[in-house]
Amino acid sequence: MNKDIRSKIEENWNAEEFAKETIEAIKEQIGDGKAICALSGGVDSSVSAVLVHKAIGSNLTCIFVDHGLMRKDEGDQVEEIFKNTFDMNLIRVNAQERFLGKLAGVKDPEQKRKIIGEEFIRVFEEEKAKIGKIDFLVQGTIYPDIVESMTDSGEVIKSHHNVGGLPEDVDFELVEPVKALYKYEVREVGRVLGIADKLVDRQPFPGPGLGVRVVGDITKEKLDILREADWIFREEIEAAGLNKEIWQYFATILDIKSVGMTNEKRTYGYPVVLRAIYTKDAMTAEFAKIPHELLDKIAKRIVHEVEEINRVLYDVTSKPPATIEFE
Numbered sequence: 001m002n003k004d005i006r007s008k009i010e011e012n013w014n015a016e017e018f019a020k021e022t023i024e025a026i027k028e029q030i031g032d033g034k035a036i037c038a039l040s041g042g043v044d045s046s047v048s049a050v051l052v053h054k055a056i057g058s059n060l061t062c063i064f065v066d067h068g069l070m071r072k073d074e075g076d077q078v079e080e081i082f083k084n085t086f087d088m089n090l091i092r093v094n095a096q097e098r099f100l101g102k103l104a105g106v107k108d109p110e111q112k113r114k115i116i117g118e119e120f121i122r123v124f125e126e127e128k129a130k131i132g133k134i135d136f137l138v139q140g141t142i143y144p145d146i147v148e149s150m151t152d153s154g155e156v157i158k159s160h161h162n163v164g165g166l167p168e169d170v171d172f173e174l175v176e177p178v179k180a181l182y183k184y185e186v187r188e189v190g191r192v193l194g195i196a197d198k199l200v201d202r203q204p205f206p207g208p209g210l211g212v213r214v215v216g217d218i219t220k221e222k223l224d225i226l227r228e229a230d231w232i233f234r235e236e237i238e239a240a241g242l243n244k245e246i247w248q249y250f251a252t253i254l255d256i257k258s259v260g261m262t263n264e265k266r267t268y269g270y271p272v273v274l275r276a277i278y279t280k281d282a283m284t285a286e287f288a289k290i291p292h293e294l295l296d297k298i299a300k301r302i303v304h305e306v307e308e309i310n311r312v313l314y315d316v317t318s319k320p321p322a323t324i325e326f327e
């Protein structure tokens with residue numbers, strides 16, 4: 001069956017036609033029913049949600065959990081795009097304090113991931129309960145997810161290894177509009193649907209968000225510092241036009257402090273590590289050969305604009321043995 005859904009796409013791929021036909025098929029599947037979607041702002045769930053929205057309008061409710069682990073301005077961007085541009089029924093749950101409260105003092109990466117995943121499900125369930133009866137669950141499953149799950153049915157709940165997974169709920173029928181597509185095809189459909197480039201071209205971002213980019217315990221202070229440094233790094237990579245060739249580029253804040261000097265005064269601040277990689281499939285990766293002059297410019301901007309940071313490191317390790325993310 002998996003092969004069937006894929007061969008239909010490969011026969012005659014046209015993103016516009018795909019969008020049209022899929023919207024019709026969703027109309028038929030959902031009818032007057034009500035659907036819900038966990039919207040991360042990532043490409044897969046965003047494109048799926050817009051397809052379903054075009055088919056059933058306000059009978060779709062999207063839930064975006066703002067866990068406080070988003071990058072700079074990301075929560076507002078998601079709200080702006082889906083609520084204002086697409087006029088979708090979007091619930092933004094401001095759960096920052098809840099997540100940070102649960103994570104306080106926790107240093108172990110696996111424990112952190114588990115807490116974030118479990119809290120995510122709790123928040124989603126609470127919001128879902130407020131909406132009332134829901135018949136359909138929209139999921140941004142894509143073809144590689146189905147292949148990875150090693151089942152032939154294509155009806156599996158996406159394993160969400162990153163965020164912990166939504167619970168299997170027998171009351172829901174699944175709607176998975178992009179399950180036959182690869183990521184680059186999902187992006188094409190996103191463009192056809194008029195979703196902003198900044199979202200369609202978004203680089204992969206882990207489900208636990210910045211939670212895995214704050215090494216050691218997570219605090220609001222470290223998150224805010226990291227957000228600023230990460231923003232500067234991304235801005236400079238994009239300004240240099242390197243964003244097309246670099247698969248992922250981001251900053252991570254370490255769990256140590258070191259001594260520095262600013263205006264002849266001793267400082268004791270955090271180091272950030274910049275990581276940028278080339279890869280085809282994220283299974284192996286090589287560090288990106290960013291010109292030294294650009295690294296110099298980025299480092300100077302970061303230490304100048306983010307006063308809590310007094311040291312900028314560049315990760316020159318490939319995967320393996322290092323992973324892409326630190327945790």
Ligand SMILES: Nc1ncnc2c1ncn2[C@@H]1O[C@H](COP(=O)(O)OP(=O)(O)OP(=O)(O)O)[C@@H](O)[C@H]1O
Pocket residue numbers: 037038039040041042043044045046063064065066067139140160161162163205206207208
């Ligand atoms: N903060 C969030 N708010 C709402 N839903 C979320 C959030 N984070 C993750 N999800 C849901 O969990 C799914 C899997 O998350 P994961 O981080 O593994 O992303 P993904 O597989 O890259 O998909 P996407 O491109 O949609 O982010 C998402 O498709 C989305 O439905």
